[in-house]
Amino acid sequence: MRRSASRAVIMADQWPRCVREMKGVILDMCGVLYDSGEGGGVPIEGSVEAVRRLKSSDLQLRFCTNETQATREKFVGKLKRMGFDIDVREVFSPAPAVVAILKERCLRPHLLVHDDLLPEFDSVDKFNSNCVVIGDAADNFSYQNMNTAFQILISLEKPLLFSMGRGRYYKETDGLKLDVGVYMKALEYACDLEADVVGKPAPMFFQSVLNDMGLQPHEVLMIGDDLVNDVGGAQRCGMKGLQVRTGKYRPSDERDPTVTADGYVDNLACAVDTILKYRCV
Amino acid sequence: MASRRALKAVLIDLSGTLHIEDVAVPGAQEALARLRCAQVAVKFVTNTTKECKRTLLERLQRLSFDIEEREIFTSLTAARNLLEHKEVRPLLLVEDSALEDFAGIETSEPNAVVIGLAPDHFNYEMLNRAFRLIIDGAPLIAIHKARYYKRKDGLALGPGPFVTGLEYSTDTKAIVVGKPEKTFFLEALRDLNCSPEEAVMIGDDARDDVGGAQNTGMLGILVKTGKYRAGDEDKINPPPHLTCENFPEAVSHILQHLIS
Incomplete structure (x- = not known):
């Protein structure tokens, strides 16, 4: 298979050595479990079985996504219909995390999000907004909606922007699509501010997953298709990070000057094969 | 001094x-x-990227300014000069009203992106098109990077934020001409x-x-x-x-x- 950099081959040979000390695995979802697209998307070959095998191992398993195009319940329902054995309580996504922050700080958001995400914010006061929250709004990223968000931010004495993730793009069945990070950058530039990122790669977000598992960072392996947000984010928290060559993966990722994964694997099924094999030795 | x-x-x-x-x-x-x-x-x-030179001149003359067309230098002119120099075919994210200044430039099968102030084109689908061209190597040419401009109904986003977003999406730098x-x-x-x-x-x-x-x-x-x-x-x-x-x-x- 594709192994463009010799460094990657060496790393790929080394990462399984740390598997025996592992106590938990965190999986990114889109691009690792399935490819999104029209009609909800399709599972990546071998991933349904790979999740089942991890679950029946002695490893703790959590799912960590920056998905903000649907409520967590709807999103998990979609994956269950694809055949994945997943429970809502195992899934960490940015919307519930941002709702907790808004309530704690008594903030009233203006929302620039996907219509299907709105129910997550039902319990939040949105009247007379004093901050802006953006997610992967897809077709809602119109000029007019961006302009409304901009006008609210620029009118605030201290503009406050929360971005649910900072991804550049993701892959759908019909091609690459712009992600929320692009629009976060646009508003940052327009208003001369820095957004608060909730979701990957924010350390707080990974830490909340580790807390839930009751594990230390060095005991946990993160597997994702996003080099910067999944792999780099996890590594900065002290975890190991593997990149799968599915989803948004591009061969140039293996020569990236800023982030080097602890290993590169063809897909989740291959990763799980290796993990389980080394744990049995 | x-x-x-x-x-x-x-x-x-x-x-x-x-x-x-x-x-x-x-x-x-x-x-x-x-x-x-x-x-x-x-x-x-x-x-001003929405308007071709002719429109600018007409407005100024209507407002009784003593101005000649040869005295106006716009970022659209600068962008056109660059396209001709690079011999590329642009996807033009500019408003229809600005197209006159690009008359005669080949735009089929684009291998470059030109981005001006074009609210009508700054929708998700069009920005995805631009993004896919750029990630495959097309140069991103920005007419300018103004953050916002003033409209009768208040401040409105300029092209700069969208240029910055596309730069971030593809890890490239735009060539700014304005x-x-x-x-x-x-x-x-x-x-x-x-x-x-x-x-x-x-x-x-x-x-x-x-x-x-x-x-x-x-x-x-x-x-x-x-x-x-x-x-x-x-x-x-x-x-x-x-x-x-x-x-x-x-x-x-x-x-x-x-x-x-």
């Missing part, structure tokens, strides 16, 4: 400085006439036989007009009309040569202090 250089040319921004949409800044026509009586060349430089780029100001001065040290720029945008001009070696005068917001003069370093209420005041300063 003001007399340290002999002034040969005055560059003047249009929108926000001479007029706001279809209303002239009070006294601006008369101030321009006063300036024309002095021994200086005058040129109008603008990042203000505040050095090349833009130098190109505007080229046929005037005048060095930047012999020119002054008047505009309402602290970064793009005044900062850009001063980085090129010109003096910059900031006017408190158009998009100006309190404190804008503190956003650039070095600060503007002068900050004043409006264009007529800027002209008075030039006539009294910069022309001997």
